[in-house]
Amino acid sequence: MKVLVTGGAGFIGRWVVKRLLEEGHDVWVLDNLANGKLENIAELTSRKNLKEFIYADIKDKQIIRDVFTNKYDICYHLAASINVQDSIDDPETTFANDVTGTFNVLEECRKHNTKMVFMSTCMVYDRAMIDTGIDETWRTKPASPYAGSKIAGENMVLSYYHTYELPTVVVRPFNTYGPFQKSSGEGGVVSIFIKKNLRGETLNIYGDGTQTRDLLYVEDCARFVIEAGYSDRVNGQIINAGLGRDISVNDLALLICNDNEKIRHVPHIHPQSEIPRLLCNYTKANNLLGWEPAVSLEEGIRTTTEWISKNDMDK
Known part of the structure; x- marks a missing residue:
């Protein structure tokens, strides 16, 4: 086509x-x-x-x-x-x-x-x-x-x-999230956390970190x-x-850096637009398209970490 x-x-x-x-x-x-x-x-x-x-x-x-x-x-x-x-x-x-x-x-x-x-x-x-x-x-x-x-x-x-x-x-x-996502500014939380962790920097979390993401x-x-x-x-x-699975931002940060001492909570920049919980039900996509996710969160983070470490450390 x-x-x-x-x-x-x-x-x-x-x-x-x-x-x-x-x-x-x-x-x-x-x-x-x-x-x-x-x-x-x-x-x-x-x-x-x-x-x-x-x-x-x-x-x-x-x-x-x-x-x-x-x-x-x-x-x-x-x-x-x-x-x-x-x-x-x-x-x-x-x-x-x-x-x-x-x-x-x-x-x-x-x-x-x-x-x-x-x-x-x-x-x-x-x-x-x-x-x-x-x-x-x-x-x-x-x-x-x-x-x-x-x-x-x-x-x-x-x-x-x-x-x-x-x-x-x-x-x-x-x-x-994944390779090629911006890891600065208002980029994706996964890529930002990974880059900061690779650089040995503190991972800043907006609000109390209990908000979840799918x-x-x-x-x-x-x-x-x-x-x-x-x-x-x-x-x-x-x-x-x-993915059909959500994770709190606190747990995501810990999954990436494995060190509570490297995590810091900061005031939210736009709390009015925050959604406390995001968990996807993709039943309709599965029924109509036969689609379902193939990559687990842990596997995706490994792949993204490898890509950022090779391609994005100096940006």
Whole structure:
């Protein structure tokens, strides 16, 4: 197939691109490099079926029109503003990227009958303390402009399915981690903790550390995202993916550094957007796609630690 991946030079995007190439599809990558990096896809550029890297912004309607003259079968739409704190400090930029930008891409998908897989987030969910995990029917809560923008994007994408019968699907991966994730600033908690531990630095935990996360290894996430694009059964649906196991941030830090003396609790930078417990129920993905995670948390942390120690120690 002919496939467009917006945000394809980002953390999850590069793994989606890699797998699509391995499965034999012709792939175009669009990214403005606000979050992504060319180094993320450097090893993929020799693949003959990586047709083009397009340096462009999804807010530029004319460029998006031109890009869609290739008439793609699927658009994996991952381009977005992704940081919660950035959305609190500058909600306009997050709205422009995650809502207006999504609309621009969606309109071209409609014109060319291109299926859209829209990358959302588990951050749209309200707090839940249920042991069965959060499924897709759980209530949403826009606790940050980031979450609000993603909910708006989801609703627009699903409206095109109901109004125009455009094949669309909303995917909500839980906390994804692994090689190529940023390990500074508001990067992923796993990669930040690993890098600090390798450097012998203190691991800072926001709040009391009892908040839990369901941590999904990035290659499992990429496989989930791609398979949602392949299946007609999920069209018009919202689908979760996660490990189905949660761990407190305190226990995660201890798992990585194995030393309580290296752990410090600090005031939360955005407590209003904190979700006390994130535990994924991925039954729907299993039923409709046959998907389930293959990489355990311990295995994923080992692999990520090896990658960071070789590639990310000086950044």
